Amino acid sequence: MNFENSIDFAKQLDEEDPLRAYKNEFLFPEHGGKPVIYFTGNSLGLQPKTAQAKVQEVLNDWASLAVDGHFYAQNPWWEMHEQLSPKLANIIGAKPKEVAIMNTLTANLHFLMVSFYKPTPHRYKIICEEKAFPSDQYAFQSQLRFHGYDPQDGIIELKKRKGTHHWYTEDVLETIEKNKDTATLLLMGGVNYYNGQVFDMQSITQKAKECGLMVGWDLAHAVGNVKLELHKWGVDFATWCSYKYLNSGPGSLAGIYVNEKYLDQSNLNRFEGWWGHDKATRFQMQKNFKPMPNAEAWQLSNLPILSLAPQLASVQMFDDVGMGALVAKSQKLTNYLQYLLEHSQGFNRYFELLTPLKRGCQLSLYFKNKGREVFDAFSEHGVVADWREPGVIRLAPVPLYNSFEEMYLFAVILKNTLKQVYTL
Ligand SMILES: Cc1ncc(COP(=O)(O)O)c(C=O)c1O
Incomplete structure (x- = not known):
């Protein structure tokens, strides 16, 4: 144009x-x-006008129903998140059952690495972009240390070419190929927070899968910003925050995506809590964990509803548009x-x-x-x-x-x- x-x-x-x-x-x-002219939706999205009413509704239900709000509120709290999963699934290109809403982004990086970072003495390295967002770097370093490996040697950084400000896909693919015998996980930002580059998530995922790596994406700067097709691309797992482009309010709940092929794998490591237990029998308070048949099996706790409410307002707009x-x-x-x-x-x-x-x-x-x-x-x-x-x-x-x-x-x-x- x-x-x-x-x-x-x-x-x-x-x-x-x-x-x-x-x-x-x-x-x-x-x-x-x-x-103001607001250019920082990549840090904290603006408040949708409908958010306040959604939060007020929760406050009103809490005042008038107290504990009964869990089951009898206008939007019963115990299953409020279920309204979001199909809409978030459309935003990230996934099946609704591959999506869950939980925790915050860095916490989810750790919880997902519990399941998908499975180092062995020969293959233990993590591939990420150089100068990844600091929280991701700290997560990778502490995971390596937790498993008894040295972060200095255990992190392979994808480099930009000298004199350029962005990454070339062919260089990324070459680094994956070169390190396929020692790397076990590729986990990086789908959109780089610093230069705004969108990585070729499809080709990178495909290459890393061919090389036998697990593939996860930090979608903090990608969700609600670029078109994603996580399921089609064969991505193993991903996580994102909701306070940037998803306009859900400061520190609001993050999301996860887990490829459906892992949903019925009983041998997968996972840190579990009662909110991941099968909904139908959750309140029988049984000893044995029976996972939800979807990504909600990774949920640990009942959700902070006051933080979830604005997300309903915002994600609806994405669904409409x-x-x-x-x-x-x-x-x-x-x-x-x-x-x-x-x-x-x-x-x-x-x-x-x-x-x-x-x-x-x-x-x-x-x-x-x-x-x-x-x-x-x-x-x-x-x-x-x-x-x-x-x-x-x-x-x-x-x-x-x-x-x-x-x-x-x-x-x-x-x-x-x-x-x-x-x-x-
Ligand atoms: C790429 C990326 N990863 C991780 C984080 C950390 O997010 P949180 O504080 O929600 O864990 C951010 C926050 O801006 C981010 O941009």
Whole structure:
């Protein structure tokens, strides 16, 4: 599509946008009496307007029913999560029985590694991307130590080529092939949090499976952002958080995916709790664990319902829109932002775009100098973005609530900021 650098053109794109009404479904923080331009849905998604009513409903049921709310609330608490599984399954390309809602992301990485990281003296290494999100690195290191291996030697990092800012799929596949005799698990981010790159999850999964590895994906930056087909790709397991693109509120419940082929494997290691026990007999309080026939067998505890409630509100929107329409808008919106950044009076002299074309909505800009000053200056004009050392500004236009007009307005703010900071 041929873009134009003008407010009229941006407004026209908004008029033509089939998802434009969704912006009004979210609450925006304000700056100087006006809604901010919010670019940090990759960190914490905005609050859907319907979230408060969902939480209030739980509070009301708790007040009026107390313990009976578990079974007699409007949305009985003990099975509230079941409404979410089919919708989340659509978002990640899985069967509903392959999905469960539980814990938080890092906790799930550990619980899933209990089942899917099975080191032996010959094959014990974990393959991940270099500079993986720190929590993932700590999880891998502590799992290796727990099993008696040295993290220094037990983690194989997928490297970027010298002088580039992204990974090449062929290099990833080659590293898997080279290490297939000692590696047992590939576990990495589907979308890299720093440069916004979407990995070729299908080819990487296929290669790692051919090489006999278990394959897991951390989907923190992928879920609700890019199209996923976990089941079709033959992924073994995955986990994600719900507070970024899924807009479910700070620290809200995470999700897991477990490939259906593992659901009836009784010899699989798993840390278990009563909420993973067969629902029909759970409250008979029997000694022997009978797993749920789905991924809920991994659930441990009864769920924090106040944290689950906003997720019902948000995930419904994804269900209404569908990932196809969402991704179509997302690509147009991010392409427009990139176009504006590249066509506004030589902006790109001051920064380098780290994000490759295989991306979700995020663009990461690297400023060689004065990046922090640029960030602070545009923040004062009501732009909420994300700063990462040593000079990276991450911008994530979110298709459900960002508009094309905002991309244009941001480009104008950035132009003025650059003039101010670099005294042009
Ligand atoms: C890629 C990735 N992995 C793990 C985490 C940690 O998530 P949590 O604090 O929910 O465990 C995050 C948080 O932002 C993340 O982006």
